[in-house]
Amino acid sequence: MKANKRISQVYSNAREVTFDDRSKFVVMSDCHRGDGSYADNFARNQNLFFAALTQYYYHKYTYIELGDGDELWENDKISKPLEVYDHIFWLLSKFHQSGRLFMIYGNHDIVKGKNGSIKSQLALFPGICFYEGLLLRHTKLDLSLFLLHGHQADFLNDRLWIFNRFLVRYLWRPLELLGINDPTSAATNPKRKKAVERALIRWTEKEKQPLIAGHTHRAVFPKPGDSCYFNDGSCVHPRCITALEIADGNITLVKWSYKTKFDGTVFVGRDELADPLPLEKLCLNDA
Secondary structure (H helix, E strand, C coil), X not given: CCHHHHHHHHHHCCEEXXXXXXXXXXXXXXXXXXXXXXXXXXHXXXXXXXXXXXXXXXXXXXXXXXXXXXXXXXXXXXXHHHXXXXXXHHHHHHHHHCCCEEEECCCCCCHHHHCCHHHHCCCCCCCCCEECEEEEEECCCCCEEEXXXXXXXXXXXXXXXXXXXXXXXXXXXXXXXCCCCCCCCCCCCHHHHHHHHHHHHHHHHHHCCCEEECCCCCCECCCCCCCCEEECCCCCCCCEEEEEEEECCEEEEEEEEEEECCCCCEEEEEEECCCCEEHHHHCCCCC
């Protein structure tokens, strides 16, 4: 199945959620919560993530995890991330209890959408649902935002995910400990990254539908005249985590990182990586 058709399939089956200018969403992806070992890329950013998510919780945001929240290719059981990051899951459960949590699965946690037994292991999340796509539809504007992880534009990580998971678990993970990157990953292979981005952009332009994805780990925020393709980046950057905020009628790309005051105090701070873009401007290109 070609990428365009595969993405359209997800779009047709996406869970629809209505919102307006009073709504607040934060979109994050690619946490890859693992087992806490040297190969766990989330470990170094766990405090950044917890601090940022705490702020979003107290400011009444709805958290959308846009896939690859947990690293279930390198790890064969979700019990490992649950144990190592119990404080993270506790905070996520607070969002769930208040009806402010949506979980989309990616290729590295695709089993969430295919293995119903995983839900039984998530006692903190009764009734949790895992989606392949979400469609945020504005109640006043002629606008919808389509969200999916993005691996659907990557044949190797979509249709051949079982084979690729085997390679990651038994070949590339051990080699990663030696500093050798996985060439099949769109996050570490520049050619694969560009190919996935081109496929997502082609679909966006063809369907005239604003799209938000993850998967490539490269944050994208369109400039005037560009296609309405957004990417929230990832939570495993070396020195920061990135996110997309949808609030007050705008969409904004932000990063959270460690900062220092003049007295040497270290704190977690938020920076806008681009000027907020009014949602009404996206209507010009929306279907």
